[in-house]
Amino acid sequence: MFHSNSMIQSNPAGARERRSFAGLQLVLALLLLATCSQLLAQEPDIPPPFPIGPAPVLHLEQTEHDWGTVLQGTIVKHTFRIENHGRAPLRILKVTSTCGCTSTRHDEWIEVGAAGVVELQVDTLDFSGGRPRKNAVVRTNDPESPEIHLWMMGLVDPLLELESRVYKLQGLSFETKRLTTTILPATETPLELIGARSKNGSFSVHALEPLEKGWRLTLEAGPSETMGSLRDDLELLVDLPERKAVAIPVPVVVEHQDRIRMIPNGNIVFYRRHTAPLDGPVRREVKKELQVRSVRDDLPFEIVSAEIVDAPDGLFGIIVTEVLPGHHYKIVIEVLRTHPVSQAKGTLRIRLGESEDQIREKPIIAQFRLRRPDTP
Missing domain, CATH: 2.60.40.10 (Immunoglobulins)
Incomplete structure (x- = not known):
């Protein structure tokens, strides 16, 4: 008896635990349902994957044509057959070919169950050997195949x-x-x-x-x-x-x-990492060198003058040094101060004589790191 009463007395606690767990499950289910409803409400309308109603279906048995081996200068032609397996007329909207490949003719409309053609040709005159590969892009009103690529390829023996x-x-x-x-x-x-x-x-x-x-x-x-x-x-x-x-x-x-050679050959550029010391805690000189040399020993030259024009006043400095008389000069360009805009430009103008054809010019570009007004 004692054991039977003990079993009866323990059931209410277990029932309470089961009811509590069931209630927790219900709350979680309601939260999940509310979240899903909110996400579905935010989801935009998804368009149908296919247009409603009959549509054309393009069928193409061949997308590549290998012409084998031809002699340079041969004009290779090929006709690609396109069938319409759909339930609406197929329209070829446009045929665009790459350089060396041209479209000579194509059918604009292909009725249901019928076939049309796209004719391409390649002029091999520009190919002095090798295996050229040229293509054309065909655009259609087939929703499944709005764009297809047709290829022409083969070997060309040079003349x-x-x-x-x-x-x-x-x-x-x-x-x-x-x-x-x-x-x-x-x-x-x-x-x-x-x-x-x-x-x-x-x-x-x-x-x-x-x-x-x-x-x-x-x-x-x-x-x-x-x-x-x-x-x-x-x-x-x-x-x-x-x-x-x-x-x-x-x-x-x-x-x-030219009878002179400048090294470096391109523009003279001071990047931000070069000009950063101008407003940093430790100020350093910001310079670049340009070497100007004669291309031949029998062609001496002389730099009559050198200046930087079309630049902000006082931004650049320049020093010209004759390294080897008549054959080698060194020009040092220096950025003297920082600038309130992110980039400044100028032109190095070197004069080798009095006539206009004796002037050489090279662009100079300086980039600067901009500081906020409250930055010390």
Whole structure:
């Protein structure tokens, strides 16, 4: 009896614990429901993944065409077939091709169950060998395929063997630049190099002479009043049997160089880490050096004057030192003080003579760390 009464007396406490746990579960469930409701209320309307109603479905069996191996100058054409497997007309909105690949024709509308075409062609004249890969981008009204890429690729056998992929005519601006090179046939196909010319007139063809095998070509660029590089194309006119003569383009760079060389070559820049000592606890000089040298021993020069123009007053200082008479000068540029704006500019103007063509200029840039007004 005693044990039975003890068991009966212990049940109320267990019941209270179960009721308390059930109540805690209910509270947590209500909190979770309230949180989810709040998140759903904040969630924006999600658009349907597909347009409501019939839509076109683009089907393309082939996205790449390999033309195998062709001779340089061959125009390769291919037709890509596009089918409409949807329930609405398919429209080709636009065909955009990369350089060297062109779209010759495409069907604008393709009815349900029908097929259309996109015709592409590649002119291999610009490819002197290798395996070019060109593509076109087709934009459609298919919601699943709004943009597709079509590829044209293959090997190109060059017509000519050149000593360089880019011809360079380099020399001083006041001198005539000349380059002589040998050109060989690169194929067993009979061909004749019948002429050569500059596309933009930056240089001239001085001579084209036949050899026992191949040709000797001499290019020439005359003096120029300005320094700098010019880019042009050499067009090599090649006559092929039973084909129209083709003009093979070869890049040419003409460099009219100065008789002096400045080191460093680019702008003179004082970054913030350079100018920071101007307003720091320990003040230090902020300087940079520019070396000016003659490019040849037989071309001495003299710096008549040097100054910094178009700059805030008193911001820069300059000292010119002759290291090797007639051949080497050192110019020291110094930032003398801080500046209220984050960047200041000027121009170093060096005069080598009295005429305007004897002036050389180099940009100077100084950057500064700005302090708040309450900063000591």
